[in-house]
Amino acid sequence: DAGVIQSPRHEVTEMGQEVTLRCKPISGHNSLFWYRQTMMRGLELLIYFNNNVPIDDSGMPEDRFSAKMPNASFSTLKIQPSEPRDSAVYFCASSYALAEAGTDTQYFGPGTRLTVL
Amino acid sequence: AQTVTQSQPEMSVQEAETVTLSCTYDTSESDYYLFWYKQPPSRQMILVIRQEAYKQQNATENRFSVNFQKAAKSFSLKISDSQLGDAAMYFCAYRSISNFGNEKLTFGTGTRLTIIP
Numbered sequence: 001d002a003g004v005i006q007s008p009r010h011e012v013t014e015m016g017q018e019v020t021l022r023c024k025p026i027s028g029h030n031s032l033f034w035y036r037q038t039m040m041r042g043l044e045l046l047i048y049f050n051n052n053v054p055i056d057d058s059g060m061p062e063d064r065f066s067a068k069m070p071n072a073s074f075s076t077l078k079i080q081p082s083e084p085r086d087s088a089v090y091f092c093a094s095s096y097a098l099a100e101a102g103t104d105t106q107y108f109g110p111g112t113r114l115t116v117l
Numbered sequence: 118a119q120t121v122t123q124s125q126p127e128m129s130v131q132e133a134e135t136v137t138l139s140c141t142y143d144t145s146e147s148d149y150y151l152f153w154y155k156q157p158p159s160r161q162m163i164l165v166i167r168q169e170a171y172k173q174q175n176a177t178e179n180r181f182s183v184n185f186q187k188a189a190k191s192f193s194l195k196i197s198d199s200q201l202g203d204a205a206m207y208f209c210a211y212r213s214i215s216n217f218g219n220e221k222l223t224f225g226t227g228t229r230l231t232i233i234p
Binding site for chain 2: 031033035042043044045048050055056059089091093095097105106107108110111113
């Protein structure tokens with residue numbers, strides 16, 4: 001299995017620009033998670049989907065952030081407009097959720113390092 | 118809300134020796150999962166080991182083992198025969214199992230492990 005795939009690996013943009021991060025989960029997994037890692041706040045969940053439906057988006061910092069999962073093999077996290085404080089590493093993770101037992105282990109992608117100038 | 122505490126920001130160990138990383142957590146739930154993830158300089162989050170709270174037996178994966186003390190809410194990671202490749206940030210994480218749809222991982226702040234040749 002190829003694992004969770006994220007693109008781009010690095011993104012440098014200027015304040016005010018739109019940024020789109022992409023994620024392809026492991027085939028067969030039905031839960032997808034977006035995390036952000038910063039020095040100040042550590043690793044925090046932004047949003048997660050189950051069967052392509054957003055379940056918990058309470059971690060999305062503000063309306064500038066949006067996430068979609070149009071099908072089981074693709075998700076995007078968009079920031080518009082971007083700000084310097086959005087600079088972080090963004091991780092996508094996926095897992096296989098069993099309805100009666102909760103989710104199994106989450107497997108992480110390599111992350112996207114975003115720098116907003 | 119659950120919290121995870123890693124009180125050791127940095128640890129070092131001589132190659133081939135044994136080191137223990139500490140993790141404590143706070144929860145009112147009786148059933149849950151605990152994880153240790155490793156993040157080497159490549160940034161990739163790699164699962165090291167997981168423990169189901171309902172299992173009394175401590176999990177073991179090759180040179181990695183845990184000391185799970187449920188009553189004390191403690192979940193330490195022991196690395197035996199430390200190798201240079203073990204150098205990384207190690208994150209302890211908690212996940213609820215009681216409610217489907219509450220699948221997010223709550224992470225500690227991490228412990229940076231250095232291996233001394």
